[in-house]
Amino acid sequence: MNINTVVTAPYADQCPGTSGLRKKTQTFITQANYLENYIQSCLCVVDVDKHQPIIIGGDGRYYNDIAIQQTIRIALGNGFTDIRVCQRGLLSTPACSHLIRHCQATLGFVFSASHNPGGENGDVGIKLNVANGGPAPVSLTDEIYAYSQQISHYVIADTADIDLMDCQYYRFGEARVAVIDGVGDYVKLMQSLFDFALIRDYLTSNRLQFDAMHAITGPYAKAIFVDCLGVDANDILNATPLPDFAGQHPDPSPTTAKTLYNTAMSPDCPFSLLAASDGDGDRNMIVGHKLFVNPSDSLAVIAANHTAIKQFQSLPFVGVARSLPTSRAVDVVANALGIDCYETPTGWKFFGNLLDANRINLCGEESFGTSGHHIREKDGIWAVLCWLSILATQKQSVSAVMQSHWARFGRHYYARYDFEGLSVQAGEQILADLTQKDTKSLQFNQQDCTELGHFSYTDPTNQSHISHQGYQVKFGESARFVVRLSGTGTVGATLRLYLEVFDSDFMQQPDVVVAPLAQHALAFIDLARYHHTTQPTAIVC
CATH class of the missing domain: 3.40.120.10 (Alpha-D-Glucose-1,6-Bisphosphate, subunit A, domain 3)
Structure with a gap:
């Protein structure tokens, strides 16, 4: 050689x-x-x-x-x-x-x-x-x-x-x-983490539809859902990985997984659970009949129902973690369970240190990522198996599970507004200028601003410190918004605005509830000074 x-x-x-x-x-x-x-x-x-x-x-x-x-x-x-x-x-x-x-x-x-x-x-x-x-x-x-x-x-x-x-x-x-x-070793891992007999029994009378989006999870979905759990192969959509993902955007969201989402929203949807994963298999979208489960809520529901999941039955459930932009829904669950809850910068590497130190069992991000202590990455198929375990144990629909959760913990209405196509310089300038804003009269729903500033994080496992990970504005426990630049694009900059409003009335429409906060946030940012439009290119809520 x-x-x-x-x-x-x-x-x-x-x-x-x-x-x-x-x-x-x-x-x-x-x-x-x-x-x-x-x-x-x-x-x-x-x-x-x-x-x-x-x-x-x-x-x-x-x-x-x-x-x-x-x-x-x-x-x-x-x-x-x-x-x-x-x-x-x-x-x-x-x-x-x-x-x-x-x-x-x-x-x-x-x-x-x-x-x-x-x-x-x-x-x-x-x-x-x-x-x-x-x-x-x-x-x-x-x-x-x-x-x-x-x-x-x-x-x-x-x-x-x-x-x-x-x-x-x-x-x-x-x-x-x-x-x-x-594929094989991953399948064996999932078999050790979940009660496949319980899930298989559930799936005899309840149907799963999974969209692999012509990306990597197709072979894994076939091996687990079809071969191990008995799902009809026709209910695994787009299961063949293709170099161009069939010209589609392999992002599991209501916008990009449109066929699956439209099926879920149809009056005669035959599926109890619908799910999708992304290009490399680490993200997940969970949908029930006429109900999209916000990823922040999904994390909170898995935490609240962790005893239904075999993986979490063998070790003490000691803590959870979420990224800064992820809603505080899981914080409320952690408080009720009497366990620790960590707020970290965006990026799975920060969760890894907490997992290695056995400080947490479960972690997640609003950007459709959830996982446990079995690996050090987010895990799309694993999240679907968590939901199947919860549904099989509770014997309820996705909608019923969510309504029961909100009735107990209240609802954190949530949305993310993406503003794509900014120059990198404009994006960085927006965040730099936020520190100069006049905040004396900043209010929302008659609640004064209680905290604002650039988010910094000191890792409790090694005391390493990182700053300027997003700008956060809080109105007590009732509302907040976060502004940050996305780190996953390849051209220009994407500004993301995360909006969160807490309410015990859980039957409202998320976009309606967060709209007034969005107006406050956009006025505070003054986006028109830096960008040609104040209309988001994408909204997830």
Whole structure:
């Protein structure tokens, strides 16, 4: 096996965001060594035993085949001797987290841009996961970026492409590349976490519809829902992963999973539960007949009903965590249960430290992400199995479960307004200018502002500190709004406005309840000064 040294030069834009490095597909295709520079930077910075396993896979999007083969070659060139690549290159983000932990691997590469579109004109991402199975921490991604700004060469093995269709081994001197099953171990994990007999019995008289959105969860959904739980294969929609996701946006929301959502809202919907996942399998959408379950509410319901879930029956249920923009619905549940509740910045890496320290069992984000202590990523199919467990135990509809929950805890009406297409400079200026606003008369529903400012977080496990993670305005426990920039896009900036109003009357329409708060928030931000429109490009509520 020959090892070649290739001279290269830095790219200034290789700073990773919330979930790794994400760029337009054409950036990787047209800019020489763009992929190779970043992979080499990662492998030079990580301090790991090169004889321990590394995991490689992706969500099947366009360019993944090239990225995976090049990463194998660069890993071989850098002296890694135990490289494990998933069959057909297909690996969901939660399954990668599990494989790292299960195989005691030192790191894993997931080639995905999550819920972003795919195809030649879509997006590509490179996500690095570390030995606990979670995303690389900020300290490590900062080092990777710093290295990428001074890189002068990369090393790569001169080998042919690996055949990824069948599980087998390849030898390259002392090194071994193994093509492994990326689905089987994850299925076994789910079988250990849930009472499949209980769920299977429930599904004999109740139907599930699941939309894999032509993304990574198709093979996992077939193996779990169809083969293990007896769901009709015709009720698993869009189960074949495609490089361009059939031209669709693989984001599980009422807007993008429109067929499934419209079925749920129809008068004669035949399904008890409808769900969807995203490009890399870490997000989830839960829908009942004529009821969309807000992800913040979903987190709270899972916490309140954790005893229905086998995973949480074996260990003390000690705590929960949510990201700053996620509604405070789970806080109320935690208070009732007498357990800790942590508020963190957006990004699963912050939950990982709390999970590793056994401070929490459950965590979630408003952006359709939920998971438990079994891995260090959010997990879409796992969340669906949680809901199936709750429904099977309570023997109620999704609507009945939600109404019972709101009757007990009250309802946190919630919405997220997205403003896409801002320049990065405008987005940053909005957040910078918020500190200069006049707040003397800031009120909502006759409630004075009780707290405002940029959110900072000190990790209780290691005392690391991070600041400016979003701007929050509170009106006691009755309402609040949060303003932050999204870290998952590839072009320009997306400003997100999160709105939350608490009310014991739980039968109102969310968009109607939050609309007055949205007016207050937009007036406070004065968005028209920075952007051509004050109309959101997307609303989730």
